[in-house]
Amino acid sequence: MRHSGPMSADTRSHQAAGRTVPARRRPVQQRSQERYERILDACAGLLDEAGATALTTKEVAHRAQVPIGTLYQFFSGKEDLLAALAHRNLDHYLQRLDRRLSAGAPAGPAGFTDLAVDEFVAMKRDVPGFGQVDFGLAGTSGPTGFRGDRHLLDTDLDNNAAVALRLQALGGEVFAAADPVALTIGLRVALEAADAVLNLAFRSDPDGDPVLIAECKRLVRCYLAEQLGHD
């Protein structure tokens, strides 16, 4: 099942889920697809510069060099825009992880954990906007100030579960022995916890506090070990 092409097939499918989201146009022609991506890029860039609360749709549009109306063709609003960015981030993350896993499979759950965390950390450093929204899972306790804005995705529920399942699939043989149901729960918990601790690590240190990153790995390893130990 590994490497069955880019896994962005259902990107933006979230638009079908949000209750309040009035359903926006999906870009089908190449030109508008490029504009769509450009808007997301602009959003990511501004997030890093100003934070989520300071972000305005007008400024995103301006930086993306599209009129404001075009932005609202594709996104129902600021929230939807951020959700779409979170979704794209998730796709990128899973792709990158997939690539690294097929390069050389890790030894056991501990190795898998290290890989997953390291890749996340790398994206926190490299990818614009990732520091502010990552997957929209947990604490965007960033510059804009608070988590009220937080449930980026009304789809969060499904999203979280989906991510856990994807990780489970990516893990492959590593988790082969475990009870699948308990494992899915365990992965969701681990994911949520790791995201929180890593956000903490990046709150004070722009490169991520190494001590806290190490603690994050220890936390997850320890938890998963127990999870996998007792059947």
Added chain:
Amino acid sequence: MRHSGPMSADTRSHQAAGRTVPARRRPVQQRSQERYERILDACAGLLDEAGATALTTKEVAHRAQVPIGTLYQFFSGKEDLLAALAHRNLDHYLQRLDRRLSAGAPAGPAGFTDLAVDEFVAMKRDVPGFGQVDFGLAGTSGPTGFRGDRHLLDTDLDNNAAVALRLQALGGEVFAAADPVALTIGLRVALEAADAVLNLAFRSDPDGDPVLIAECKRLVRCYLAEQLGHD
């Protein structure tokens, strides 16, 4: 050191920290102190009803039966308002935990963990607004949609560290044997992780998914055990 009066001495001290916060008046007369609290109560109530993104300062003021100008006397804006609420929540939590601890000290770190988690869960159920902002630590991934709003407190850094220290103090004899420095880090990490997992637990189930609450305890216990085991 236990029970040295209400620990809200420095409540609202956060106002000194936020960069963008233009510094607001602090209520000193009784009447305005009551209004201040009433505004916070109104904010909490509306949070539960509408979510953080739907919250408007005008409506908060209306429910608190104060003119809009008064709200802005005390709070520099929506963000500051939510931060103040988070701060008050934290004070309440520490007070409640303190009370329970002095009633009957728990057996070891595991017992302490259970107590701390149970009290948090109780507040998620009882205290208006707590489900939306709790301490402003992590994922207000609630109805408003995302964590951009998330770092409720620019003071988060200090806040987190302070909370860890307070917990350390509350723990008292339970953690006596441990290395204080490592313990402080451990508690911060545990706190962040627990908050995230508990928010997950309440995302789907209004009363908190029991399975996930149990997993949260297991996660923290396991992590702290290792922390305290290896010196």
Added chain:
DNA sequence: CCAGAACATGAGGAAAACTCATGTTCGTGA
């Protein structure tokens, strides 16, 4: 080449955030 779908645009309406000039109440020292 034409019809219809997809796309583009930005002035302007609606709503929320936030200000500030003006007037009132409180505490307290003489």
Added chain:
DNA sequence: TCACGAACATGAGTTTTCCTCATGTTCTGG
């Protein structure tokens, strides 16, 4: 008890942001 400065109260109005929508243009399949 009174006077005076500090703290408090108020809400109409300014600014800012969100978002819509009527109108016009470009693409694509038959």
